[in-house]
Amino acid sequence: MKNVILNNGLEMPILGYGVYQIADANECEQCVYDAIMAGYRLIDTAAAYRNEEAVGRAIERSGVPREELFITTKLWVQDAGYESTQKAFAKSLARLQLDYIDLYLIHQPFGDVYGSWRAMEELYRAGKIRAIGVSNFQMDRLADLIVHNEVVPAVNQVETHPFCQQVESGSYMKENHVQIESWGPFAEGRNNMFQNEVLVSLAEKHKKSVAQVILRWMVQRDVVVIPKSVHKARIIENFEVFDFELSSGDMEKIAALDTQKSVFFSHNDPEIARSIGSVKFDI
Numbered sequence: 001m002k003n004v005i006l007n008n009g010l011e012m013p014i015l016g017y018g019v020y021q022i023a024d025a026n027e028c029e030q031c032v033y034d035a036i037m038a039g040y041r042l043i044d045t046a047a048a049y050r051n052e053e054a055v056g057r058a059i060e061r062s063g064v065p066r067e068e069l070f071i072t073t074k075l076w077v078q079d080a081g082y083e084s085t086q087k088a089f090a091k092s093l094a095r096l097q098l099d100y101i102d103l104y105l106i107h108q109p110f111g112d113v114y115g116s117w118r119a120m121e122e123l124y125r126a127g128k129i130r131a132i133g134v135s136n137f138q139m140d141r142l143a144d145l146i147v148h149n150e151v152v153p154a155v156n157q158v159e160t161h162p163f164c165q166q167v168e169s170g171s172y173m174k175e176n177h178v179q180i181e182s183w184g185p186f187a188e189g190r191n192n193m194f195q196n197e198v199l200v201s202l203a204e205k206h207k208k209s210v211a212q213v214i215l216r217w218m219v220q221r222d223v224v225v226i227p228k229s230v231h232k233a234r235i236i237e238n239f240e241v242f243d244f245e246l247s248s249g250d251m252e253k254i255a256a257l258d259t260q261k262s263v264f265f266s267h268n269d270p271e272i273a274r275s276i277g278s279v280k281f282d283i
């Protein structure tokens, strides 16, 4: 496993397992357990996924020492603000049955993120969180957060895959010591990602799957990546990306697939700010 080193010196595995849209608690627990058994050490959840308890049970069942795991969870918009963040963090910790979180992210760039950040800085300094970061922050919002606070976000988790490569924003993050982390590495299969001719031909060339080629491409670009699958065979397959290498020519072919556009939605669309900003969960 390759690790990246975050801006505070903390090591983070470059490949992990994400649990978005695994709503069934038993299924989620089993998947996370299977992932840990397959060798994953980074697990990515969120309060909004409503499966932190299942993740916590899987961690306990795995028997893997806590310090070997890297657990990420996220703060949802309804809990933005200083006091709400303190309360939401305590609830996430309790649901996960943990006494610290490795990486805590502001899930969306909406609401009182500055109040949240102050609470997160305090929790970080108190040792309850080992690194703090953000998700879905466009570069202007990231710059603003950096300029007006003491702790620079360690990570920005953003949609990143062959059709939306984040080349410019990735460079900006690198210059500012913010680690890019990909969500949706397969774009959830949209735009026929798994049937894409270029990706299929590279998979054939390397005797690997399209999923493995995509994940390998991320690893070679130093992008942290957290694919999701509910199938044990795919969970294992997605972890087996450290035994081959894409050539610079292969990397260029994938680079040419970039459309520089989200296949989901844009976080600077005002309608998205309104609609995501008003989603409330029973958490």
Ligand SMILES: NC(=O)c1ccc[n+]([C@@H]2O[C@H](COP(=O)([O-])OP(=O)(O)OC[C@H]3O[C@@H](n4cnc5c(N)ncnc54)[C@H](OP(=O)(O)O)[C@@H]3O)[C@@H](O)[C@H]2O)c1
Binding pocket: 017, 018, 019, 020, 021, 044, 045, 107, 135, 136, 157, 158, 182, 183, 184, 185, 186, 187, 188, 189, 194, 209, 211, 212, 226, 227, 228, 229, 230, 231, 234, 237, 238
């Ligand atoms: N911060 C955010 O706003 C945000 C947003 C979205 C996601 N995320 C995080 O990023 C993680 C990954 O993103 P995602 O879950 O949206 O989508 P994804 O990982 O791009 O795609 C998951 C889809 O790909 C399929 N798949 C997985 N491995 C495969 C393989 N080897 N071969 C063929 N199909 C495969 C899965 O199907 P099966 O499950 O049926 O195998 C599922 O339909 C999430 O779980 C979450 O932790 C964060």
